Amino acid sequence: MEKEVLLEVKDLRTYFYTEDGVVRAVDGVSFTIHKGEVLGLVGESGCGKSVTSLSIMRLVDAPGKIVGGEIIFKGEDLLKKSEEEMRKIRGSEIAMIFQEPMTALNPVYTIGDQIMEAILTHQDVNEEEAKKQTIKLLDLVGIPDPEKRFSEYPHEMSGGMRQRAMIAMAISCNPDLLISDEATTALDVTIQAQILELMKDLQRKIGMAILFITHDLALVAEMTDSVAVTYTGKIVEYSDVRSVFKNPHHPYTYGLLESIPSLLSERTKEPLPAIEGMVPSPYRMPKGCHFNPRCPFATDICRKEMPELKEVEPNHLVRCFHPVNVKEEVS
Amino acid sequence: MRNYLIRRSLELIPVLFAIAFVSFWLVSKMGDPFAVLVLNPHVRPEDIQRLRHIWHWDDPLVVRFWYWLKDFVWPRQGWGLSTLAPGQTALQLISRRIPVTIAFSSTSLIAAIILSIPLGVYSALRQYSVADYILTFFAFFGMSMPTFWFGIMLIYLFAVKLHWFPAAGYHRAFFIINGVPVMFDKAPRWMQFLDEAWHLTLPIIVLTVFQVGGWLRYMRSSMLEVKSMDYVRTARAKGLPERTVIYKHAFRNAVIPIITLIGLSFPGLIGGAMITETVFAIDGIGRLTYNAVMSQDVFVAMALIMIFSILVVIGNFLADIFYAVADPRIRYS
Numbered sequence: 001m002e003k004e005v006l007l008e009v010k011d012l013r014t015y016f017y018t019e020d021g022v023v024r025a026v027d028g029v030s031f032t033i034h035k036g037e038v039l040g041l042v043g044e045s046g047c048g049k050s051v052t053s054l055s056i057m058r059l060v061d062a063p064g065k066i067v068g069g070e071i072i073f074k075g076e077d078l079l080k081k082s083e084e085e086m087r088k089i090r091g092s093e094i095a096m097i098f099q100e101p102m103t104a105l106n107p108v109y110t111i112g113d114q115i116m117e118a119i120l121t122h123q124d125v126n127e128e129e130a131k132k133q134t135i136k137l138l139d140l141v142g143i144p145d146p147e148k149r150f151s152e153y154p155h156e157m158s159g160g161m162r163q164r165a166m167i168a169m170a171i172s173c174n175p176d177l178l179i180s181d182e183a184t185t186a187l188d189v190t191i192q193a194q195i196l197e198l199m200k201d202l203q204r205k206i207g208m209a210i211l212f213i214t215h216d217l218a219l220v221a222e223m224t225d226s227v228a229v230t231y232t233g234k235i236v237e238y239s240d241v242r243s244v245f246k247n248p249h250h251p252y253t254y255g256l257l258e259s260i261p262s263l264l265s266e267r268t269k270e271p272l273p274a275i276e277g278m279v280p281s282p283y284r285m286p287k288g289c290h291f292n293p294r295c296p297f298a299t300d301i302c303r304k305e306m307p308e309l310k311e312v313e314p315n316h317l318v319r320c321f322h323p324v325n326v327k328e329e330v331s
Numbered sequence: 332m333r334n335y336l337i338r339r340s341l342e343l344i345p346v347l348f349a350i351a352f353v354s355f356w357l358v359s360k361m362g363d364p365f366a367v368l369v370l371n372p373h374v375r376p377e378d379i380q381r382l383r384h385i386w387h388w389d390d391p392l393v394v395r396f397w398y399w400l401k402d403f404v405w406p407r408q409g410w411g412l413s414t415l416a417p418g419q420t421a422l423q424l425i426s427r428r429i430p431v432t433i434a435f436s437s438t439s440l441i442a443a444i445i446l447s448i449p450l451g452v453y454s455a456l457r458q459y460s461v462a463d464y465i466l467t468f469f470a471f472f473g474m475s476m477p478t479f480w481f482g483i484m485l486i487y488l489f490a491v492k493l494h495w496f497p498a499a500g501y502h503r504a505f506f507i508i509n510g511v512p513v514m515f516d517k518a519p520r521w522m523q524f525l526d527e528a529w530h531l532t533l534p535i536i537v538l539t540v541f542q543v544g545g546w547l548r549y550m551r552s553s554m555l556e557v558k559s560m561d562y563v564r565t566a567r568a569k570g571l572p573e574r575t576v577i578y579k580h581a582f583r584n585a586v587i588p589i590i591t592l593i594g595l596s597f598p599g600l601i602g603g604a605m606i607t608e609t610v611f612a613i614d615g616i617g618r619l620t621y622n623a624v625m626s627q628d629v630f631v632a633m634a635l636i637m638i639f640s641i642l643v644v645i646g647n648f649l650a651d652i653f654y655a656v657a658d659p660r661i662r663y664s
Contacts, residue, residue: 059567061559091570098561098568106562107660108583118569153659169569 003034006209007177012069014055023282025051025064027233033177038203038210040224040241042217044279048233049213053179057096058086092122095170099182101162105154112150115169122173137168141198160191164198171202179211184219196223217256221245229253232280232290235309239316249312249323251295297322332655339651343644350640355396355633364629403637421634425616431501432615435531436538436604443542444593451550452582458555466547473544478603482537482610489533499612501530534607541603542596550589557585587658594650597643
C-alpha cells in the first residue's frame with residue numbers, strides 16, 4: 001500500500017530564544033504523511049505539538065525560530081520558499097484549524113466574510129461566486145440555514161458552530177493537507193463527536209491528508225491511520241495506529257494508554273494508574289533520555305544518553321533503550 | 332441599533348440634570364456673587380437686597396436651582412456683575428466666545444487622532460526599532476510636558492526669537508490692503524481665515540502634543556496585544572497578505588479601545604483649552620471660565636459648566652456610537 005508522499009518533515013528543530021534560555025520546543029522531529037493519510041501527533045501539553053504545526057505553516061512567532069531541518073511538501077522544501085510563495089500555500093494547499101473556536105475567528109467580521117476572504121485570496125472568482133461557494137461550504141459542514149448564518153458574527157454562534165465555520169474556512173480551497181491543532185478540545189463531548197465525524201466525512205469526500213494534533217489518545221484511535229507520540233519536543237514512538245495501541249513499546253506511551261479509564265477492564269476497582277511526576281521544565285531538561293526521571297525502567301544509560309529513534313518492529317519506531325512489550329510479542 | 336440610539340439619547344437627560352444640580356450646589360458654595368457690591372459705595376444695601384430677590388438668591392437652594400434652570404433654558408437678560416455686559420445673557424456671551432475655542436480644540440482633536448493612530452500602529456509594527464524608540468520618547472515628552480510650560484516655550488522660541496508666529500490673540504486688529512488699513516471684520520474671508528490659522532497654530536500644537544503622546548502609546552499597546560491574538564494567526568493561516576492581516580484583521584480590533592479613550596478625553600480637551608487660552612491670551616470660553624470663576628460670577632460659570640457638560644456627554648455619546656459601529660458584539664446589548 002505505497003502511497004504518494006505528501007509531506008515529509010525531516011529533523012525539524014524549532015527553538016525559542018527567551019530571556020531565561022533556549023527552549024527546544026521541537027527538537028529533531030521527523031515524520032511522513034502520505035496523500036489522504038491521517039497522522040496523529042500525540043503528547044501532553046507543552047511538548048511541541050502546536051509548534052510543529054505552526055512550523056509547517058511557517059507561522060512561528062518571535063522569539064521562536066525554525067533553526068534546522070526540512071519540511072518537504074509535494075517535493076519542495078517549504079523552509080526554502082519566499083514569504084510570498086509561502087503565503088500562496090497557506091490556506092490553499094495547507095489549511096489549519098485551531099483549538100479555540102471562541103478566539104480563532106475575528107469578532108468584528110461576519111462568518112461569511114471571513115470564509116469568503118480565503119476563497120477570494122486563492123481563487124480567481126468574483127465576490128458573487130465566492131459568496132455562493134461560501135454558502136455551499138456552510139451547508140457542507142452542517143450549519144443549518146447557511147444563507148442567514150453567512151451574515152452572522154462569531155459571537156452569535158455556539159462553539160460547535162464556530163468550529164464548523166472554521167472547518168468550512170479551512171476546506172474552502174480544497175487543501176491537500178489539513179492541520180487540526182486540538183480542534184475539538186474546547187468543545188463538549190457530544191459536539192466533539194459531531195465535529196470529528198464531520199472531519200472524517202470530509203476527509204473521505206475530498207481526499208485530503210490530515211495532521212491530527214491532540215492530547216487525547218481516544219481520539220487518535222478513532223481518527224488516525226498512524227501515530228507519532230511526542231515528549232519534550234521529540235518523537236518517542238511512531239507507527240501505525242493499530243500497532244501503537246496493541247503494542248506500545250515506549251514506557252511513556254504505555255503509561256498514557258494505561259491511564260485511560262476503561263469500562264471493560266477487570267481492574268475497575270483499582271485506582272487508575274498514572275505516570276508519576278511531571279513534564280520537565282523546558283529550561284531544566286534532564287540529562288540523557290528526557291523521560292528517565294518518570295520512567296520505571298530507567299537504568300544508568302538512560303540517565304546518560306539520549307536514545308535514538310529505532311525500528312523495533314517493522315515500521316514501528318521507538319526512542320528507548322528498554323522498550324517494553326517487545327519480547328512478549330515475539331514469543 | 333436604532334433602539335440603542337434612542338435609549339442612549341434618553342439616558343442623557345437625567346445625566347445632565349444630575350450634573351446641573353451637583354454643579355449648581357458646588358458653585359453656590361463658591362461664595363456670594365453679591366458680596367462684591369457691599370464694598371461699592373454707590374450701591375445701597377436695599378439695592379443689594381432687591382438684586383438678591385430678583386435673582387432668587389434669598390430662596391432655598393432647590394428653588395434657586397429651579398429658577399436657574401428656567402433661565403438657562405429660556406435665557407433672560409442678565410445683569411452685569413463683572414463678566415456680563417449690561418443687557419447681555421450668559422449664553423449670548425458664551426456664544427460669542429465659543430467659536431474660537433471650538434475651532435482650535437476640534438482642529439487639535441482631529442490632528443491628534445490623525446497623528447496618534449497611524450504612529451501608534453507604526454510603532455507597534457516595528458516594536459523595539461529605532462523609530463519605535465524615537466516615537467516613544469516623543470510620546471513621553473508630550474505626556475509629561477505641562478501644557479502651560481510647553482506653550483510658553485513655544486512662544487519664546489517661535490514668537491519671541493524666530494518671529495514666525497504671533498505670541499498672543501487669535502486675529503490681528505486690522506489688515507493693510509494696498510496701503511489702506513482695513514478692519515479685521517471688513518477684510519476678505521480668506522484673509523480672515525489665514526490670519527486666524529496663523530494665530531492659532533501654536534495653541535493647536537500645544538493641545539495636539541498633549542493628546543498625541545498618550546493615544547500613541549495606547550494605540551501601540553492595543554495593536555501589540557491584538558497582533559498576537561488567535562484570529563490574527565487564523566488570518567495569516569488563510570494565506571492573506573500581511574497588509575490585509577494587519578490593516579483589516581488586527582487594526583479594527585485594536586482601534587476599539589482607542590475610541591473609548593478619545594471619547595473620555597473631552598473633559599481634558601476643555602481643561603487643556605482653558606490653560607492654552609490663558610497662556611496665548613485667546614478670548615475663548617476657556618479663558619472666560621477662568622475669569623468667571625475668579626470673579627465669582629455664578630451665572631456665567633454655571634452656564635459654562637453646563638455647556639462643558641453637554642459637550643462631554645455628547646462626546647461620550649458619539650464615542651459610544653462609533654464603538655457600536657466598530658464592534659458588532661455590543662450592538663444589540
